[in-house]
Structure formats: C-alpha cells, structure tokens
Amino acid sequence: GAVVSQHPSWVICKSGTSVKIECRSLDFQATTMFWYRQFPKQSLMLMATSNEGSKATYEQGVEKDKFLINHASLTLSTLTVTSAHPEDSSFYICSAKAFTNTGELFFGEGSRLTVL
C-alpha cells in the first residue's frame, strides 16, 4: 500500500511555456500532499503544502503565482510551473501522508523538468 504516482516522469519544454505535473495517491486518500524540489547534488526543499479543497500553503521564497497548485480531489494534486525558465529546471517530487498516526511520507517517482 501507500503508492504515490507522478506523471510525467520527465519533460522538456521551451522557455516561457507552462508545464503541469500530476501527483496521484493510488491506494489511499490524501487530504494533504507536499511538493518538493531538488536541484542537482542538493537535498529536498519543501515548496508547498497542497490541501484538498483549499488553497495551497507555500514556503517562504516560493512564488505562488509561478507554481500553481491544485488539489481538486482526495487522490490528485497538480503542480503547474507557469512561464518556465531555465532556472526552474529541477527534479520535482510530490509526497503524501498515508497514515494519520505517523508522519511518514511516501514519495512519487519524481518529475524531471528541463527548460530550454
């Protein structure tokens, strides 16, 4: 159990375009999902907390108008990188908390974005 699926696994786009990444919890319902970003040889940095049915909570320094998060159902959260630029190229990973009595997070496969 506790499977989180992400799509696409990799995407290449031109500068100025928008890219949508989907995160699904396959065998459980996730009222809260988390979006992380990881640059090469660096650790994971939390970008935002995605809450089903309400606005996402963004970490300090993350532009909410650039990284649009939608959590329309208990099994799906989407991250849209708008007007992408080369500096947005990164590994984006979503995660979800499957069990209410622990803090364990289960991660999706990650989406590698390359902006040309």
Next chain:
Amino acid sequence: QKEVEQNSGPLSVPEGAIASLNCTYSDRGSQSFFWYRQYSGKSPELIMSIYSNGDKEDGRFTAQLNKASQYVSLLIRDSQPSDSATYLCAVNAGGTSYGKLTFGQGTILTVHP
C-alpha cells in the same frame, strides 16, 4: 545553523562492513525522525522511521534516536553494493506542521566489493 545536518560524505565501506550514518537536528521539539534512501535520479524511498529514544531494528538496518542530544543515526549491517546511495535524514516537528519534513543534505554511501 542548518535545521538538519548530515555529513555529506562520501562514506566508503567495504562489502560486509557496518555503515554508520549520523544526523543532528536543531528543533528540540521534533517528534518524528526518518531515514530515506535515494538512488541517483530517483525519488526517496523510506527505509526507517523512529519516534522514541533508543534503537529500532529492521533487518539489516538499525535506527538510533537520542532526543537529549538531538541526534539520530542509521546503522547498516552487512553492507552490500546495492546499498550504495544517498541517505537522507528527515525530521518532522509535529503539531501544526505534522507531515512536513525537513531534510538534511544527505550522506553519500559507497559500498565497494
């Protein structure tokens, strides 16, 4: 001061040896502690979680937590080449931030035959 600190390594051990990975954290109120393994180009995989002081064993892995010292470690016994990866220590403060993890920078482990 970083919230979660790890020695970035690389840590190199021979096959069959014990690998010891260490992590310290700054928030004394932290409640949950995790070790994730991340292979190059892949997302993190949870291998151990620990919530109370002492040792927790799972197969070849043992997690140790000392809240007074704000220290958590991971021991890998009988290390195998397939254990070569980056190991991430993650801490959750609990309370209203339940579920949000703060990660260390990771320790690169290399197990050589």
